[in-house]
Amino acid sequence: MSHCHPATVEESSETALVGLVGNPNAGKTTVFNSLTGSFQKVGNYPGVTVEKVTGAADIGGHKVALIDVPGLYSLEAASEDERVALDVIEGRVRDMRSPDLLVYVMDASNLERNLYLFTHLAEARYPLVVALTMTDMLESEGARVDTRRMSDMLGVDVVPIVGHRGRGVRQLREAIDRNLKSPKRAERDFGFPVALEKRVEELCEQLALAGLDYPTSEVRQALLGGRSDVIRRVEEMPRLREAFEAAKADLETEGPLRPGLEAGTRYDWAAMVQKAVVRRTRPPKRLSPTDRLDWILTHRVFGLAVFLAIMYLVFQSIYTFALPVMDAVQWTFGRLSDLVSPALAGSPVIQSAVVDGLIAGLSAMMIFLPQILILFFFITLLEGTGYLARAAFLMDRLLGWCGLNGRAFIPLLSSFACAIPGVMAARVIPDPKSRLATILIAPLMSCSARLPIYLLLIGAFVEPQFGAAWAGFALFAMHLLGLLVAIPIVFVLNRGLIRGKSLPFVLELPPFQWPKWRDVWRTMFLRGKVFVKIAGTIIVAMSILIWALLYFPRPAGETAIYESQYATLPAEAREKVTQENFVQRRQIENSYLGRFGKTIEPVFRPAGFDWRLSTAILAAFPAREVVVPSLGIIFSLGGDVDQHSGDLRQALSEATWPDGRPLVTPWTAVGLMVFFALCCQCMGTLATVRRETNSWKWPLFMFAYMTALAYLAAVGINQLGRLVG
């Protein structure tokens, strides 16, 4: 960091390091993506980026390392994501020097506040280039920025850029190149009183002599009587304290010192620049498109209804749109096993491994790719338009009652896609207590990995009885459940377990934007790729493992024993089950996994789960994605369906207990879904929580409470079902 005495710019033969900094939601990541060609996540709400990301850009024929960081409102970090950004800017990251140049990404439609942070960076003498984003938005509102004038006033290059359209990218490259070679000196006179500035400079020098390296802004703040660390340090040094007191007394002769002067002067300057550089081409409309949309979206009465309606529509369409595609995927895999099966008939073991293991596992998983894509389509849409920030505004009061911050709602909604980025996004919550509470409940939100099990069970048990409309509603209800359960849990957490004070809720509502369709398609594509990759690696491996554990051991002569057992069954029992099915079932029960399942069955018996369901549940603890493929294999090998239709839905609805009662009743189905909704079955999340909270205590706690909750809820539902009948 540059202080009272000018810092020397480090000369290095290595690649230059350029940092992208600016206010939250200013468009930093969009600029980063356009310069490096990467696909980092963008979204129209503050706090999308919460971690530093580096990429390589080609600048003037050289490779330059570019680093994108979370947004900042000031050089005083209030939250963890801001701390990440400041550490990069001020060179506190291990194995990374401070950037050689900062590209200050400035939102042209929000100049005053964006200029405020500029004054801080300029005063700290960072070498700066300004990238001016959102000029297209400003134009559509009937205004434009005189960038030449602005450049004169700021003392640095100002390059307008619309990153996602590729406009201005070349010019920005050139500007970065020029400034890396010879940086410009940014304006540092923001109109503070001359007498004050003289004193600040003197004190700075004295502090530096005493080995205390404080930025001028901090010293000024201290002189004006604001909160500052300097005061505390100076108290310990009588000579410096005297100098401080003298300076203060001297300044007070001209009038009382007001701490508000520090920010006030900067903002006055910002307002002055804004007025000078923004030209209106036509008068502003009385109501902007954002106002019109907000009228209904954050309406006193309709706002919450609209929120629920939006969520409902999302899940209803996931259910409806995907059905035909699902059937097509199903059909394809069915054909595949029909084709492969005869070819492998020579070797029953391999045939079973491929058909009952690999194909059954993969098809059970891949069939859900369409829904996952649709879910991400909607999530990206909500993130890209700016609705998420509105949802947080609507929900703040509700969350406030249970001690959460409204900002928590954005990480929670992101967790509907996946809890891992959700947990990380909790960094934007300034208040540590609220942040921890948010982290602990984020995995209760129903992530996309739970979608397959819901769809499977709803498809097998809700839709046949109640029709597609209710099926869609059931899916919506399952997603609402996590949110509803989270509320009392947070309430309890805040009362008892988490200690600390609360910090205020401050949230910026950005203007609405049209979704950037390229971003939407790209996110869907990347997400689809991740899904297929998981299917292609973890699921293939797990499928083979589970198949093997279910198939072996098959001692010679086993079949004969079971056949003779079948012969001794009473006639009415033999009517219910064919010999082939009976033998198959006994074989499965006698497999490694079967025997293991039988041992643990009593644990899940109260919830109405037999050893097959219990085994699938246990297999899913490392990653819940595994559950549906496991079920696919278990019921393909040990299902009661004669032909291997590959239709897991059918297999589940026809499965029975040994005494012939149906295995999965509608109650069990609900119990199973609720179990998966509440259970903590994701190692990735636990590892992330461990990293974010820096302790084992919280991930362990999370695992324990979620698993207990899931188990108790499943048991409760099953017992209720038995009472009701």
Place this chain on the structure above:
Amino acid sequence: MDNHRTDGLKFSGLRQGMRARVVSVCAHCPDVRRLVEMGLTEGTEFRVVKVAPLGDPVEIEVRGYRLCLRKGEVAGIEIEQVEAAR
């Protein structure tokens, strides 16, 4: 700027469409610093765009952008109502 009188307006008294001005900001309240940095400096005027469905938070327009705050959490900022110029 120094001879402002407060007319006792509180954030809790803000209604949709009202205009108000920041009269003074508590220098030592830790929670206020962020709000000042976001533009609520002394003398700044703002407009109440919306009060959320359950009465809190409020959305204000300040310095050309929209900001949400909880009424109870801005105790360190004193405000006064600004008569709408007709």
